Amino acid sequence: MLLITSLLSLNFTLAQKATITGNLVDKANNEPLAYANVSIFDEQDNLETGMVTPADGSFQLQVPYGKYTVRIQFVSYKTVNIPVNANKASIALGSINLEEDVNQLAEVEVTARRPQMEMKLDKRVFNVSEDLSNIGGSAESILDNLPSVTVDVDGNVSLRGSGNVRILINGRPSGLVGISGGSALRQIQADMIERVEVITNPSARYEAEGNAGIINIILKKDKKGGLNGSFSTNLGYPAQYGINGNLNYRKNKMNLFGSYGITYRENFGGGYIDQTYFDDDSISYTYVDRDRDRSGISQNARFGLDYSFNDNTTLTGSFLYRVSDENNIANNTNSFYNSNRELVNKTLRVQDEQEDETVMEYDINFTRKFGESDEHKLTADFQYRNNSETEDSDLRTKKFNQALEQYEDSVVQRSLIDEFSENILMQANYIKPLGEKGSIEAGWRSTLRTITNDYEVTQEVEGQDDIILDDFTNEFIYKEDIHAIYGIYSSEFDKFTYQVGLRAELTDISTEFVNLDTVNARDYLNLFPSLFLTYEFNKYNTLQASYSRRFDRPGFRELNPFSNFNDNRNIRIGNPNLNPEFTDSYEVGLVNNFKNATLYSGLYYRRTTGVIERLDSVTQVTENGVTDFITITQPQNLSERNSIGIENTYSHDLNDWWRMNANLNIYYSETYGVYGEKVYQAKTFTMSSRATSQMTFWKDLNFQVSAFYRAPQQTTQGTQKAFYMIDLGLSREILNKRGTIAFNVRDLLNSRKWRTTTSIEGYTAESEFQWRARTFNLTFDYRLNSRKSKQGREEGRERDYDGDDF
Numbered sequence: 052m053l054l055i056t057s058l059l060s061l062n063f064t065l066a067q068k069a070t071i072t073g074n075l076v077d078k079a080n081n082e083p084l085a086y087a088n089v090s091i092f093d094e095q096d097n098l099e100t101g102m103v104t105p106a107d108g109s110f111q112l113q114v115p116y117g118k119y120t121v122r123i124q125f126v127s128y129k130t131v132n133i134p135v136n137a138n139k140a141s142i143a144l145g146s147i148n149l150e151e152d153v154n155q156l157a158e159v160e161v162t163a164r165r166p167q168m169e170m171k172l173d174k175r176v177f178n179v180s181e182d183l184s185n186i187g188g189s190a191e192s193i194l195d196n197l198p199s200v201t202v203d204v205d206g207n208v209s210l211r212g213s214g215n216v217r218i219l220i221n222g223r224p225s226g227l228v229g230i231s232g233g234s235a236l237r238q239i240q241a242d243m244i245e246r247v248e249v250i251t252n253p254s255a256r257y258e259a260e261g262n263a264g265i266i267n268i269i270l271k272k273d274k275k276g277g278l279n280g281s282f283s284t285n286l287g288y289p290a291q292y293g294i295n296g297n298l299n300y301r302k303n304k305m306n307l308f309g310s311y312g313i314t315y316r317e318n319f320g321g322g323y324i325d326q327t328y329f330d331d332d333s334i335s336y337t338y339v340d341r342d343r344d345r346s347g348i349s350q351n352a353r354f355g356l357d358y359s360f361n362d363n364t365t366l367t368g369s370f371l372y373r374v375s376d377e378n379n380i381a382n383n384t385n386s387f388y389n390s391n392r393e394l395v396n397k398t399l400r401v402q403d404e405q406e407d408e409t410v411m412e413y414d415i416n417f418t419r420k421f422g423e424s425d426e427h428k429l430t431a432d433f434q435y436r437n438n439s440e441t442e443d444s445d446l447r448t449k450k451f452n453q454a455l456e457q458y459e460d461s462v463v464q465r466s467l468i469d470e471f472s473e474n475i476l477m478q479a480n481y482i483k484p485l486g487e488k489g490s491i492e493a494g495w496r497s498t499l500r501t502i503t504n505d506y507e508v509t510q511e512v513e514g515q516d517d518i519i520l521d522d523f524t525n526e527f528i529y530k531e532d533i534h535a536i537y538g539i540y541s542s543e544f545d546k547f548t549y550q551v552g553l554r555a556e557l558t559d560i561s562t563e564f565v566n567l568d569t570v571n572a573r574d575y576l577n578l579f580p581s582l583f584l585t586y587e588f589n590k591y592n593t594l595q596a597s598y599s600r601r602f603d604r605p606g607f608r609e610l611n612p613f614s615n616f617n618d619n620r621n622i623r624i625g626n627p628n629l630n631p632e633f634t635d636s637y638e639v640g641l642v643n644n645f646k647n648a649t650l651y652s653g654l655y656y657r658r659t660t661g662v663i664e665r666l667d668s669v670t671q672v673t674e675n676g677v678t679d680f681i682t683i684t685q686p687q688n689l690s691e692r693n694s695i696g697i698e699n700t701y702s703h704d705l706n707d708w709w710r711m712n713a714n715l716n717i718y719y720s721e722t723y724g725v726y727g728e729k730v731y732q733a734k735t736f737t738m739s740s741r742a743t744s745q746m747t748f749w750k751d752l753n754f755q756v757s758a759f760y761r762a763p764q765q766t767t768q769g770t771q772k773a774f775y776m777i778d779l780g781l782s783r784e785i786l787n788k789r790g791t792i793a794f795n796v797r798d799l800l801n802s803r804k805w806r807t808t809t810s811i812e813g814y815t816a817e818s819e820f821q822w823r824a825r826t827f828n829l830t831f832d833y834r835l836n837s838r839k840s841k842q843g844r845e846e847g848r849e850r851d852y853d854g855d856d857f
Contacts, residue, residue, distance in 0.1 A: 068113045069137035073144035075108040075123065083108030084149055087125035091135075094118055125149060174250040174267075175651075175700070190268060193244060197741075200249070200266070210251065210264050217261030220268050245271045251655070252597045252638045254581040255537040255552030256480075256492065259601055270353070271297050271310070279836040287828035290317040290346075298835075306357035317346040322804070322820030324621070328669065328680045330813055336388040337680070339620070341820065347377030347406070355414075363420040371412040371436075379404040383618055397451035399458050400618070404444040412436035426484045434476040442468040463511040466523070468504065475499040489542035492552075495535070502529040502607050526565035527611045531604075533558050539581075550583040562610050562627050571627050577602065595653075596639040605629035605663060609686050623665075623684045630688050634659040640698075648703035655696050662689045662722060664767055666731070669814045682814070689724025689731055689767070713742040722767055729812075735765035751788075755780040769816075772806035791832040801825040 071091065075084040089110040090101035099119065100112050116137055121144070123131040128149040135142060179193050194200050200210055210216040248267040250257065257265055271281075280298035285291065293314035300307045324339040355369030381402040387395045413435045421427040444466045449458035480494035508523040539552035556579065561572040581599040588594065611625040640653030663686050670681045696718025704710040717738040724731050743757040760775040777800055782793035801824060809816040 067116050067140070069116055069140060069142055070111060070113050071119075071121065071135060071137065071142045071144065072111045073109070073121075074146050075104055075110070075125075076146055076148055078148035078150045084125060084128075087123060087128075087149070090122045090124070092120045092122060096120075123147060123149065174248045177247045177249065179244060179247055190244060193247065194266065197247060197249065208266065210249070210266065217258070217265045218268070219265060221270055222267055245269045252581075252599050252636050253601070254550065254583060254597075254599065255539055255554040255579060256494070258496065258533075258535065259554055259556050259577070259579040260603060261601060277301065277836060279834075281832060281834045283830060283832040285828055285830040287826055289319055289824065289826065290315065291826070291828065304359045306359075307355075308357075309352075309354040311350070311352045313348065313350045315346075315348045317344070318823045319344055320820065320822045320824070322818065324816055324818040326680075326682070326814070326816045328814055334390045335680075336392060337620075338386045338388070340384040340386070341381070342384075343379070343381040345377060345379045347375060347379075349373070349375035363422070365416075365418045367414075367416040367418075369414045371410070371414075373408075373410040375406075375408045377404075377406040379406060385620060394453070397453075399449045399451070401447045401449070402444055404442060406440070406442045408438065408440040410436065410438045421483075426490065427482065429479070429481045431479040432476065434474070436474045438470075438472040438474075440468075440470045442466070442470075464508060464520075465510075465517070466506070466508045468506050470502065470504045472500070472502045485542070488544070489540070492537075492539040492541075494537050497534045498532070500529075500531040500533075503527075504529070504607075504611060521566075525567065525612075528563040528565065529607045529610065530561045530563075531558070532560075541583075546587045548585045548587075550581075552581045554579040554581070558604065560604070564612075564627075575631070577633075591644045593642045593644075594639070595642065598635070598637050601634045601636060603632040603634075603663070605631065605686070609663065620680075621682045621684070626686050629663060629686060630661050632659055632661045632663055632688075647705070648701070650702075651698075651700045653698045655698065657692075657694045659692045659694075660690070662692045662724065663687070664689050664722070664724070664731070666726065667768055667809055667811055667814070669811070680814075682816075687726050689722065689726065691724070692720060692722040694718055694720040708747040709745070711742070711744045713740070715740045720764075724767070731767040733765045733767045737762045737764035751784040753780075753782045766807075768811055769807060769809040772808070774802065774804060774806065776800065776803040786833070789834050791830075793830045793832070795828050797826045797828070798823075799825065 073089075075087050075089075076082060077084055085104055085108060087104045087108070088101065089104060089112065091099045091112055091114055093099050094117075099114050102110055102112060104110050114137055119135050119137055121133040121135055123133075131147060131149060133144060133147070135144075177197055179197075194208055200208065208216050208218060246269045248265075248269065250265040250267065253261070253265050278298070278300045280296065282294070282296045284294045291314070293312065293316075295310070295312035295314075297310040298308070321340075321342045323341060324337075326337040326339065328335050328337070350373065352372045353369065355367060357365055357367045359365045379402070381404075383400045383402075385398045385400070387397065389395050415433045417431045419429045421429075446464040446466060448462040448464070450460045451457070452459050476496070476498050478494065478496035480492070482490060482492040484490045504527040506523070506525055506527065508520040509517040510520060511517055533556060535554060535556040537552060537554035539550060541548070541550035543549070555576065557574070557576045559572075559574040561570060563570045579600045579602070582597065584596045586594040605626075609625050609629055610627050612627060635658045636655070637657075638653055638655040640651055643650040643652075665684050665686050667682055667684050670683060696716060698714070698716045700712070700714045702710070702712040715738065719736045720734075722731070722733045739759070739761040741757065741759045743755065745753065745755045747753050755778075757778045758775070759777075761773060763773045764771050776798045778795065778797050779799055780793065780795035782791055784791055803823075804819055804821045806819045807817075809818075
């Protein structure tokens with residue numbers, strides 16, 4: 052009996068485990084050390100277990116009872132060995148100071164190079180701050196340089212060929228995107244952006260809007276102690292001048308951060324539309340030559356404060372201010388020809404527009420962690436922002452006198468758009484571990500939004516007061532209240548990891564046309580499930596599968612029938628009767644991690660119902676005996692679209708001075724719908740590809756070349772032709788690695804032109820437009836109290852904004 056008791060006691064002792072914890076800090080500045088190696092060896096110097104420290108420098112490891120040595124190693128720091136007698140359940144080593152190894156520093160130089168792309172469970176992370184083609188650019192140019200992402204001439208963002216993508220800043224909707232997100236992206240300096248997260252199949256954690264997925268732009272924020280930051284200045288051609296600064300001061304429980312940037316830009320663009328109008332009896336032609344110059348100055352300021360009540364409780368407040376002042380001049384020359392291609396008439400329409408926008412945003416975040424890790428925590432957020440935007444345009448239409456060969460008889464019109472938006476966001480999220488491998492997560496989110504759009508068009512009449520053109524004048528009020536709750540359960544068994552979630556969203560939308568005294572109210576409750584599965588064959592190969600249901604509400608501009616009067620012959624209007632699009636999205640992919648390379652190969656399928664497409668129609672008008680044609684573009688709900696595609700993303704460090712990454716997206720799409728007794732359908736098989744090569748010469752000279760190609764594709768009313776572009780970049784570290792000077796060329800061959808064809812009953816057109824010509828940029832960047840950081844220790848790259856509801 053005594054022997055049995057002793058054996059049981061021995062087995063019990065052997066089965067017991069001790070948890071060893073500690074925290075690594077830099078002895079010189081008391082700064083946490085991330086990415087350090089912590090290993091535990093037994094008495095025979097065999098490795099028992101180990102880990103790499105996260106952003107806060109902490110570690111937690113479990114070992115059976117016994118005697119061990121904890122070995123801490125980090126490049127350019129002295130190795131630390133700590134003997135430990137693990138004879139109790141919990142052993143806290145406290146703060147461990149690491150001292151820089153002067154001898155190592157004199158002999159070894161380690162360059163920090165984060166991978167441009169990182170694969171995570173539900174997203175791809177692109178570390179864009181080191182991409183040379185982004186230097187001196189904007190958020191628009193950064194997005195346009197990401198795999199599977201394209202930005203058209205109007206600034207509209209598409210992901211995997213779909214324009215229904217949600218853009219967030221630091222995990223939330225933001226005033227930096229503005230009322231009209233496309234143009235606002237051009238006002239965000241690239242120097243403000245740290246990384247971009249692309250989420251092609253979001254879980255229930257994220258808001259349900261965005262059929263194609265979510266693009267989350269993460270702004271820079273430093274976590275180092277003391278005073279540090281960076282400053283940059285750039286100049287370019289066509290005219291582009293800017294300065295930007297980021298400062299951070301951290302001491303004890305308080306962290307102050309701020310940034311400011313000002314940029315002046317000029318963009319020259321242009322193109323043409325070659326139109327043919329025909330019926331059974333006649334045919335005529337119109338050639339529209341477009342020339343557009345856009346210039347303006349924009350400023351961004353962001354300030355905030357983190358206050359840590361203790362190690363687990365933090366309150367953050369921040370303020371964002373953005374103002375832009377643009378002047379846009381557009382010249383549209385319309386040449387009218389008869390059936391013999393003989394010039395009949397010609398007009399010149401000149402638009403001189405002053406566009407001003409102001410954004411203010413206030414954020415408060417409360418975070419409470421229950422324990423040392425982020426696995427059990429509560430967060431709460433409140434955000435208020437308002438946007439005001441004014442577009443004041445003088446429009447002059449001149450007729451061409453062929454006898455005198457000059458323009459005359461100018462018609463003067465004026466359009467004024469005064470727009471104001473107020474937004475309130477409230478949300479709370481809670482996550483809690485269940486046992487050793489499971490967790491639950493729940494959250495609530497409410498957004499209240501009101502947009503007022505006052506649109507007026509007037510025309511000068513000789514000897515009289517200006518008259519109002521009633522067909523283009525109205526006050527439009529848009530109200531949107533959205534309330535959501537979600538829950539997620541995740542766990543793992545054997546080599547499987549899974550996550551299942553459900554989100555419910557209640558939408559209440561109303562549109563009011565004040566001049567017409569009409570109100571259109573709509574509300575709907577929808578459920579959005581999500582499922583994620585991973586199977587780890589080994590530490591190098593992982594299979595991922597996911598499903599989510601998403602939808603897209605028609606946007607404010609899509610609902611507003613009074614959109615613009617800039618081109619009185621090609622008019623875009625909204626549709627207040629639009630319904631949401633719903634998409635079921637499926638994706639399965641294999642992640643292969645090699646020694647110096649990563650390959651992701653994925654198959655995806657999307658089925659969308661209630662597809663919103665912009666449809667063209669032609670209206671014939673007769674004025675003073677002269678017949679003319681007007682093309683009207685309006686969004687409509689079509690029936691459905693099915694898309695299936697294969698995406699491959701490859702990243703490879705060929706050696707210590709050369710790395711490459713490439714992306715190939717091939718997909719097939721079918722769209723079918725009926726509107727006004729007409730069938731609209733398109734079958735397209737197309738692809739897009741992007742490749743980047745980065746090389747380092749003489750240790751501090753970096754060269755980069757990147758290329759993009761998008762194949763032609765069919766639409767329900769025509770085609771989008773192929774286009775391609777090539778970018779070059781060069782940079783060098785100076786001032787003892789505290790400074791960087793860089794030069795780049797965007798669109799080296801000046802080939803980034805959007806070309807389309809349209810073919811509908813009684814009308815065909817071919818068009819080409821270039822938003823901006825080839826650009827050259829020179830940039831100087833200086834880092835205050837910081838050099839290029841050691842292996843992986845990057846400035847401001849640690850906080851993970853995990854989507855809209857974190």
